[in-house]
Amino acid sequence: MHCLAARNLLLTGFAVLSMALLAGPGTAEEKAAAPAGPPASPIFGVTVPEGYRDWPLIAVSHRTDNKDELRAILANDIAMKAFRTNTLPFPDGSIFAKLAWKREPMKEFAGAWVPGVAPRIEFMVKDSKKYASTGGWGFGRFIDGKPAEEAAHKTCFPCHQANVKDRDFVFTRFAP
Numbered sequence: 001m002h003c004l005a006a007r008n009l010l011l012t013g014f015a016v017l018s019m020a021l022l023a024g025p026g027t028a029e030e031k032a033a034a035p036a037g038p039p040a041s042p043i044f045g046v047t048v049p050e051g052y053r054d055w056p057l058i059a060v061s062h063r064t065d066n067k068d069e070l071r072a073i074l075a076n077d078i079a080m081k082a083f084r085t086n087t088l089p090f091p092d093g094s095i096f097a098k099l100a101w102k103r104e105p106m107k108e109f110a111g112a113w114v115p116g117v118a119p120r121i122e123f124m125v126k127d128s129k130k131y132a133s134t135g136g137w138g139f140g141r142f143i144d145g146k147p148a149e150e151a152a153h154k155t156c157f158p159c160h161q162a163n164v165k166d167r168d169f170v171f172t173r174f175a176p
């Protein structure tokens with residue numbers, strides 16, 4: 001009896017396996033079950049670019065209006081080249097990354113300030129066709145690796161547009 005049950009189980013398992021094999025890869029069910037791609041920002045579908053932490057530094061900033069934060073603005077090679085050659089608008093494929101940290105006193109030395117908790121990272125990706133309605137830029141804000149909500153993404157372009165329209169919507173200037 002015990003043996004029969006085991007055999008039945010084995011047969012069922014085999015049947016399920018053969019069905020899966022027969023169905024082959026790429027069925028609708030399998031695609032639905034497959035893990036989704038990297039998390040993308042709402043509205044724009046911007047994802048965290050691979051290797052961004054190794055990109056060259058454009059400049060740093062210190063914001064004190066509503067957040068006491070240190071920031072570093074990085075750019076990929078395409079955007080960096082445009083900076084170096086004073087090219088505006090930035091070509092398609094340009095990406096900026098903005099890293100931000102809470103400003104904290106250095107424990108070992110009074111008067112020195114260092115990066116604390118990183119509340120978010122942000123990106124701007126240039127694709128003049130895909131993002132035509134937002135100056136050619138797609139925006140993405142990530143908190144703990146997860147995209148911020150849609151409402152936050154509605155604020156990105158209006159602020160960049162209101163302040164730096166004549167600089168292709170980019171605030172940061174290269175700090176030599």
Ligand code: HEC
Nearest residue numbers: 061096098122123124139140141152155156159170171172
């Ligand atoms: C209220 C104004 C405001 C809003 C809203 C805003 N930004 Fe910015 N952004 C700035 C300022 C000011 C800078 C300059 C660097 C800094 O913040 O220290 C900047 C810089 C950036 C940069 C670096 C490139 C550049 O333009 O200098 C990126 C990337 C960026 N923002 C992404 C975003 C994203 C994504 C959103 C929406 C989720 C957003 N920003 C919303 C004001 C804004």
